[in-house]
Amino acid sequence: xxxxxxxxxxxxxxxxxxxxxxxxxxxxxxxxxxxxxxxxxxxxxxxxxxxxxxxxxxxxxxxxxxxxxxxxxxxxxxxxxxxxxxxxxxxxxxxxxxxxxxxxxxxxxxxxxxxxxxxxxxxxxxxxxxxxxxxxxxxxxxxxxxxxxxxxxxxxxxxxxxxxxxxxxxxxxxxxxxxxxxxxxxxxxxxxxxxxxxxxxxxxxxxxxxxxxxxxxxxxxxxxxxxxxxxxxx
Amino acid sequence: xxxxxxxxxxxxxxxxxxxxxxxxxxxxxxxxxxxxxxxxxxxxxxxxxxxxxxxxxxxxxxxxxxxxxxxxxxxxxxxxxxxxxxxxxxxxxxxxxxxxxxxxxxxxxxxxxxxxxx
Numbered sequence: 001x002x003x004x005x006x007x008x009x010x011x012x013x014x015x016x017x018x019x020x021x022x023x024x025x026x027x028x029x030x031x032x033x034x035x036x037x038x039x040x041x042x043x044x045x046x047x048x049x050x051x052x053x054x055x056x057x058x059x060x061x062x063x064x065x066x067x068x069x070x071x072x073x074x075x076x077x078x079x080x081x082x083x084x085x086x087x088x089x090x091x092x093x094x095x096x097x098x099x100x101x102x103x104x105x106x107x108x109x110x111x112x113x114x115x116x117x118x119x120x121x122x123x124x125x126x127x128x129x130x131x132x133x134x135x136x137x138x139x140x141x142x143x144x145x146x147x148x149x150x151x152x153x154x155x156x157x158x159x160x161x162x163x164x165x166x167x168x169x170x171x172x173x174x175x176x177x178x179x180x181x182x183x184x185x186x187x188x189x190x191x192x193x194x195x196x197x198x199x200x201x202x203x204x205x206x207x208x209x210x211x212x213x214x215x216x217x218x219x220x221x222x223x224x225x226x227x228x229x230x231x232x233x234x
Numbered sequence: 235x236x237x238x239x240x241x242x243x244x245x246x247x248x249x250x251x252x253x254x255x256x257x258x259x260x261x262x263x264x265x266x267x268x269x270x271x272x273x274x275x276x277x278x279x280x281x282x283x284x285x286x287x288x289x290x291x292x293x294x295x296x297x298x299x300x301x302x303x304x305x306x307x308x309x310x311x312x313x314x315x316x317x318x319x320x321x322x323x324x325x326x327x328x329x330x331x332x333x334x335x336x337x338x339x340x341x342x343x344x345x346x347x348x349x350x351x352x
Contacts, residue, residue: 002332003332003335004330004332004333005333005335005338006271007338008330008332008333008338009330010270010271012326012329012330013270013323013326014268014270016322016326016329017265017266017322018265018321018322018323018326019261019262019264019265019269019270019271019272019321019322019323020270020271020272020321020323021272021273021274021314021317021318021321021323022271022272022273022274023274023275023278023314024273024274024275024278029282029303029306029307029310030278030282030307030310032307033278033307033308033309033310033311033314034310034311034314036307036311036314037311037312037314037315037318038314038318038327040315041315041318041319041323041324041325042324042325042326042327042328043318043323043324043325043326043327044323044326044327044330046271048273050275075327075328076327077327077330077332083273100335133338133339133342134339134342135335135339136334136335136336136337136338136339136340136341136342137335137338138338140271189270189271196256198275198276203253203254203255204252204253204254205252205254206254206257207254207256207257207260212256212260214260214263214264217263217264217267217268217269218267218268220268221267221268225268228268228270228271229264229267229268229269229270229271230269230270230271230272230273231256231261231264231269231271231272231273232273233256233273234255234256234261234272234273234274
């Protein structure tokens with residue numbers, strides 16, 4: 001059995017300077033494709049289930065498909081991650097169900113549409129980190145709202161994502177705020193907003209530095225070197 | 235965004251306007267600066283749907299769902315392998331000694347034992 005925590009995997013990735021793709025899963029075929037590719041390339045794998053996946057397959061099916069994956073590919077270190085948790089209650093249910101990592105997305109209110117105040121984000125994410133870390137489960141937080149710097153439009157998929165038009169400030173994670181957030185919540189990993197968005201319609205042309213703020217990643221990394229960064233909407 | 239799968243999707247009747255994802259080189263640049271987890275969803279959706287459309291179009295007399303599901307799995311596998319390789323993840327699995335979650339919990343309880351990031 002080789003379920004591992006996200007924290008262990010990303011610490012290893014940081015030590016050896018690589019990144020890990022996290023693939024969304026909804027059914028058996030996707031899990032088999034990911035695990036076959038991982039086995040063929042000797043890669044560790046992250047399977048993640050969104051609220052949309054839980055709605056489609058149901059939590060027991062996702063749990064048992066992941067279980068089948070570790071039985072079939074025991075040599076592959078496997079993280080089972082819950083994507084975009086809307087509330088501490090959602091995260092707690094996933095932990096109970098055997099997920100080794102959860103994302104608390106407190107950048108949005110529980111409706112997963114309304115951008116939330118910063119203090120709300122700190123409070124709910126910190127609560128999830130306390131609860132998860134007590135049983136060795138890792139936590140990803142999110143700071144900033146995903147969306148397009150091209151249009152100012154928020155990006156939504158599977159019912160997750162802010163709606164309407166956002167300011168450039170909302171669409172780019174602030175490095176100074178990252179320091180405070182990580183210190184107060186204790187998250188293992190942080191999803192940052194740099195102009196990427198969920199869904200198929202990310203950029204209308206090959207993205208330039210104006211619409212994809214890759215330089216911002218380096219600034220954030222300098223500010224919080226001990227927290228693993230996560231790119232959504234890639 | 236896998237432009238070759240997008241082209242295939244359109245070739246077999248899919249209607250998707252021109253769209254671009256984050257180029258792999260930009261993701262690699264991010265990885266050089268602390269990005270460790272990269273979420274991938276749309277790429278697999280596009281590849282699987284394109285493969286299913288091609289399989290169904292090419293085998294009109296076949297009504298065994300396993301045929302197009304196998305095609306979809308193969309397409310997703312190709313995307314996954316390319317990402318594992320591009321992000322430097324390939325070859326790393328056998329270097330990891332899995333820690334039980336109980337061990338991780340002990341580390342969080344004694345923060346001085348946690349946590350070295352790289």
